[in-house]
Amino acid sequence: MRAGVITFPGSNCDRDIAVALAAAGARVERLWHAETELPRLDLIVLPGGFTYGDYLRCGAIAARAPVMAEVIRRAAAGVPVLGICNGFQILAEAGLLPGALISNAGLKFICRPVELEVATTGSIFTAGYAPGQIVSLPIAHHDGCYVLAPDELERLADEDRIAFRYLANPNGSVGRVAGVLGPGRNVLGLMPHPERAADPRTGGTDGAIMLRSLVEALG
Amino acid sequence: MATVTPELIAEHGLSQAEYARVVEILGREPTLVELGIFSVMWSEHCSYKSSRHWLKQLPTDGPQVICGPGENAGVVDLGQGMAAVFKIESHNHPSYIEPYQGAATGVGGILRDVFTMGARPVALLNALRFGAPEHPKTRHLVDGVVAGIAGYGNCIGVPTVGGETGFHRAYNGNILVNAMCVGLAAKDQIFYARAAGPGNPVVYVGAKTGRDGIHGATMASAEFSAEAEARRPTVQVGDPFTEKLLLEACLELMEGDAIVAIQDMGAAGLTSSSFEMAARGGTGIEMDLDRVPTRETGMTPYEIMLSESQERMLLVLRRGAEAAAAAVFAKWGLDCVTVGRVTDSGAMVLRFAGEEVARVPIAPVSGASPVYRRPYVRGAPPPPVIAQDVNPPIGHRAALLQLLGSPDLASRRWIFEQYDYMVMGDTVQPPGGDAAVVRIHGSQRGLALTTDCTPRYCLADPASGGRQAVAEAWRNLCAVGARPLALTDCLNFGSPENPVVMGQFVGCLEGMAEACRALDFPVVSGNVSFYNETDGQAIPPTPTIGGLGLIEDLDRMATLAWRRRGLALVLIGESFGWLGSSLYLREVCGREEGAPPPVDLATERRHGELVRGLIAAGRIEACHDLADGGLLVALAEMVLASGIGADLELPPDCDAGWLFGEDQGRYLLAVAPDHLDALLETARRQGALARRVGTTGGRALTLDGGDAICLDELARVHGRWLPALMAAPGATP
Secondary structure: OEEEEEEOOOEOOHHHHHHHHHHOOOEEEEEEOOOOOOOOOOEEEEOOEOHHHHOOOOOOOHHHOHHHHHHHHHHHOOOOEEEEOHHHHHHHHOOOOOOEEEOOOOOOOEEEEEEEEEOOOOOOOOOOOOOOOEEEEEEEEOOOEEEOOHHHHHHHHHOOOEEEEEOOOOOOOHHHEEEEEOOOOOEEEEOOOHHHHOEOOOOEOHHHHHHHHHHHHOO | OOOOOHHHHHHOOOOHHHHHHHHHHHOOOOOHHHHHHHHHHOOHHHHOOOOHHHHOOOOOOOOOEEEOEOEOOEEEEEEOOEEEEEEEEEOHHHHHHOHHHHHHHHHHHHHHHHHOOOOEEEEEEEEEEEOOOOOOOHHHHHHHHHHHHHHHHHHHOOOEEEEEEEEOHHHOOOOEEEEEEEEEEEHHHOOOOOOOOOOOEEEEEEOOEOOOOOOHHHHOOOOEOHHHHHHHHHOOOOOHHHHHHHHHHHHHHHOOOOEEEEEEOOOOHHHHHHHHHHHHHOOEEEEEHHHOOEOOOOOOHHHHHHOOOOOEEEEEEOOOOHHHHHHHHHHOOOEEEEEEEEEOOOEEEEEEOOEEEEEEEHHHHHOOOOOOOOOOOOOOOOOOOOHHHOOOOOOHHHHHHHHHOOOOOOOOHHHHOOOOOOOOOOEEEOOOOOOEEEEOOOOOOEEEEEEEOOHHHHHHOHHHHHHHHHHHHHHHHHHOOOEEEEEEEEEEOOOOOOHHHHHHHHHHHHHHHHHHHHOOOOEEEEEEEOOOEEOOEEOOOEEEEEEEEEEOOOOOOOOOOOOOOOOEEEEEOOOOOOOOOOHHHHHOOOOOOOOOOOOOHHHHHHHHHHHHHHHHOOOOOEEEEOOOOHHHHHHHHHHHHHOOOEEEOOOOOOOHHHHHOOOOOOEEEEEOHHHHHHHHHHHHHOOOOEEEEEEEOOOEEEEOOOOEEEHHHHHHHHHHHHHHHHHOOOOOO
């Protein structure tokens, strides 16, 4: 499996996800935001960080980076795209995922492991989990409060596109939503960091389940 | 040209004698630019003029030391071709005036000190001291400082893994924000700040220069008055995004051979970076200040030289490497401009708009700055407090709860959860333990990191307090199983012009030096911050020690938490019941008095080596050093970390001194019953007093099977104080 991790100016979890993917068995390519063409890839990852300092809305500038046109094309063609934390914010700003991420309800940055419920196993990202499984993944964000109009949230739930829900809502997200799937189910954005739970020594292994199942499914 | 008047000289913080020396060095009256240069270079902050004499007694050598004090940061050998680069620095005055930006730029500055040497920063720590919790400014300052540290460290993506936070009314008018950064580099790829090779280009990279922070170094070298807020415009503004780009660009350029020397522009900006690089290289530098990228129009050469705008670096490149450097910085969207060249003149020559605005010999500015032997007085240490004479006002159970919920011992979760302590994926021990542990990326080895100081000890008896600060840092490293390698110090004191303060400084340094020698724990970098006083009220002496140790095998590391019941609790070290200057005496009895606990350095060393050996041999299942609050507080902290209770067996003559005394050189261990006898025997052979004091198990902390505090209550009392303080109305004015 060939995974591409895109580095934008201000990305800071790019190495972490590259390390975790490699440990899960992927061949990892590090890609630069200014590229307009991408090699053949089985998975595209938008890592966490503070692209452009989050000085505008989080992810707003990165969503317009040169590489994003190609990411949007690949996503439309069915290539799995994973956005973690700031990557989720970029995907929302790019229109690949519905909704938006605003400041946490407590207006503070929160870094801690949180418990999540796997809300669907019907995606390439979550197929490795048991339905309803409770997993622990770390969050580390200031702007992770997911917002969406009530009718759209209902539609998302109807279409089984809510991937993860927080057990105890740390940031005020609507419907306790921690991660959502795109309409084609090949795009996942989530605020928690699976790459930070991919090593028993540092954060557990619940995130490694996602990465390993991606590697297995994508060869 | 402005005439140099006595008022102007005074505004620049130079004494008449110092000014006379300036005139002597130049052989004429200085220009305004030159006056500004001498002012910052000879400020206490940059020149260490009051401290230099005393700093010389600190040991700075050892087989593990690659580079001691004098460079941007200290460098120690980690073996296997790796080196750790680290330093701690104060940003006290800016943080008091403008807490968010002051703290943020403190973090930014210390990061640059580390990556300018070719190291990738891998950990940040912060030692913070605030005023009384009930003081009207405290919550505002806590809120801003923590948010500022978070804002900078989280954005740049370096984990903030540890530190300490204290509260005392003595810091009401002058908080302390000490930021420490640790980086990793290949041992043979360290970059130094020595301008060499006449003709080599001097290159400015990073953010543009603005008018912010002009005279920051001078501000850090004067005491505060109540009108401190008026100095708000002199506080710099941080841009962690630009720093992230600068970090990546510098490390990328360092992979090649373009860089001859590199130094960040910190305090005193372009002035100190250029002078210090030329001084270390024994060369001269010429610069055209018109070429310096500026953010504002109409900036004068004086402003350009003294600006403390952040996220800037000065490089000396190999001739011909300009294009390669420019390409790297262009990729990261940063300015990269050749502003001058290295010369062999030994002088700094500055030109602006076709005119020479300064010509200053470098050696006398950097090397021959004034050195003062300030007068000092040393007070006699206070008499000890006899434990038997302390009449406990409340029962031991109530005292424990009061201590656990007190400002200095309550949970710091509210603080450290605002810091990304996990980014980079190598945080093996997060905040909350004796020392933070960060894995050396891609290996089974780890760095143990801690910051320590007990200001109330230093105030009561500076020499003893200085010894204790070093010993506690060393002990915290041992407690996780690390071999202590070296330390960095941040010496926060009041005005050196006050003989009492100077006496505290002399005493602390004496104690520190003694401890460093006895423990083979050299000082490799640091910073002195004098003038921490407001309206004549000096802070307690606060020599913060940032310790670094190495764990050779992360499978052999200790934490506070045991994982099972039935383990024996073993106390290492002797308990005399020392209550003088203890937290118990202060928080429970309302008395701030008495001699602090003595530190027997030979015992300290013996016990530390014993514990380290036991951890390395896999003989213990949890370890905690005994510090503030003594044995019972340490046990409660272990119970909280474990989520499993314990029973403490009390001796027949148990008193507050035995439970809460702060005797030094002690550790509490959890040991499997099978290993107990062998462990006690090992301790006896190594000359350490070890005794069984209890057993793990249950859902409560009990005293002799009787008085019990259930885990939930411990956790509630420990956890509620700081969130409650910060949630109170008016926390963020």
